Amino acid sequence: MNRMTTQEVQEHIKNNKDASIIDVRETEEVKAGKIPGAVNIPLGLIEFRLQDIDKSKEHILVCRSGNRSGMATNILESRGYNVINMDGGMLDWDGPTE
Template identity: 80%
Template structure:
């Protein structure tokens, strides 16, 4: 599984403003702040939302600490998606939030 630190993701987003970010935290967690442009798909709903995720794109998976996004990354990788797990999650995120 590919992964990036929060700092690497911040740089990646700056250079790729169209980057696909999927935040797998629960809705109430996301309400406290998310990375601008991230789409919230709670981990428990991810399998049901697979048709909504573009297989031709690379997706950065985000959660609170990196554990749930790691599970989401494995689930998507097993189904042929190109994903990157954000290590450290939002606990280590120092960039903008909305």
């Protein structure tokens, strides 16, 4: 599984304005704040929303602590997606939120 720290993700976003961030937390959790531009696809819906995830792009997966995004990373990797898990999740995130 590919991983990035929250600091590495912040640098990646700075250098790649079109970076794809997928937040796999529940909708209620995301209301408290998410990484700007992140798309919310709750973990429980990830397999039902595969058509909404561009297989040709790299995606960084985010959750509260890194556990659910790790599960989503495994699911998507097994289906041929290029994905990276953000270790530490939003608990460790000190960048901007919306």
